[in-house]
Each structure stands twice: as C-alpha cells, then as structure tokens.
Amino acid sequence: MSLRPLFAAMLLAGLAMPAGAQMMQSESYKFLQAVKDAKGNEVTDMLGRPGSNIINTRDVTTGEGALHIVIKRGDETYLRYLLQKGADPNMRDGRGNTPLLLAVAAGQPELIRILAAAKANPNLANAAGETPLIRAVQRHDIVMVRELLAAGGDPDQADNIAGLSAREYATQDTRNTAIAKLFAETPKKTRAAVAGPKF
Known part of the structure; x- marks a missing residue:
C-alpha cells in the first residue's frame, strides 16, 4: 500500500486551511507548549506581539488553557501574570473543570x-455538576471551604x-464535623424566583 495518496491528501488539507488559521494554530500550540515548559521569555514575547489573542487558546485534545496548565503545577507567578494579561479565570477544560x-x-x-x-466564579460546576465547594468538602479541607465561602x-x-450539595455532603460525613458546623453557621442563599407564564 502506497503512502503517497495519504501524504497528498494531508498536504491538500493543509493548503485548504487559510494561512491565518494555519499560523494561529501553530502559534496557539507553541504558546501552550511554552507555558507547559515554563519558558517565560517565549511566553512573554508571544503575548507581547501586537494583535496577539492567544491568551485563552485551548489544547485541542484536552480543552485545557494556559491557566489549567499553571494551576496543575501550582505556579503562582505564572498564574498572576496570565491573569494580568487577560486569561479567562472561568475557562473550562474538556471535562468542564475550571x-x-x-x-x-x-x-x-x-x-x-x-x-x-x-x-473566578466559585459556583461554576464541571460536567458532573461538582462545584469547587463540593470538592473542598470532599477533601475535608476547611481552609479551602472558608476561602470559597x-x-x-x-x-x-x-x-x-448524587444530587447533593456541599452542605449535605458535609452533614452526612461524620469526619466533617468542623465543616458541618461552619455550614450550620452559614445561612442559605435566597434564590431568585424563576419567572414564567402564569396560568
């Protein structure tokens, strides 16, 4: 079987894509790779180019943006820098994680x-409906629960x-007595009534 037709098809597909899209695709990839590799000078150069709009670019396979990458490695400096440059603190990855x-x-x-x-919106849930507060309760981390509240x-x-809230998870878990007590002291939020047709 000859690979020549396959290479020809790949070449034609690349040529069919507008030059700007080809360049943006490679710029986006290079940007995310530079963030992953913590190449500060490259990241700064790319974001400093006039008309650059790659700050909120996403990985095509995972949906991760630059903020997801730096959060996973716990990089405060990069996080602050990217936020100052306009990174979206509410961007979701492929699983809905912010x-x-x-x-x-x-x-x-x-x-x-x-x-x-x-x-950053503390109530944005992932695809499973899990909020940051629910995850903090499941980790039994009262410091993070306080920060999120x-x-x-x-x-x-x-x-x-499970259809459960952070408050319910905390009260059901006997290891979470301090968090359950914190929630007991936290009043329920009033939710706006949903307007709809009256019959």
Missing part, C-alpha cells in the same frame, strides 16, 4: 485567593451525580 476546581483538587488555597481576586460559593448548589 481553574478554581483544579486549584481545589490540588489543595492550593493560595491559588484560590488569586483566582477569587480575578473574579468568602468568594461567594453556594453551599446549597447540588451536583448531578
């Missing part, structure tokens, strides 16, 4: 503070899997 969810999963309360200051986390927002 940088805030990843910071909680990694047990990084200092990154939670940085993201909260950048207006201070940032506006809703203890009564339920997930999609």
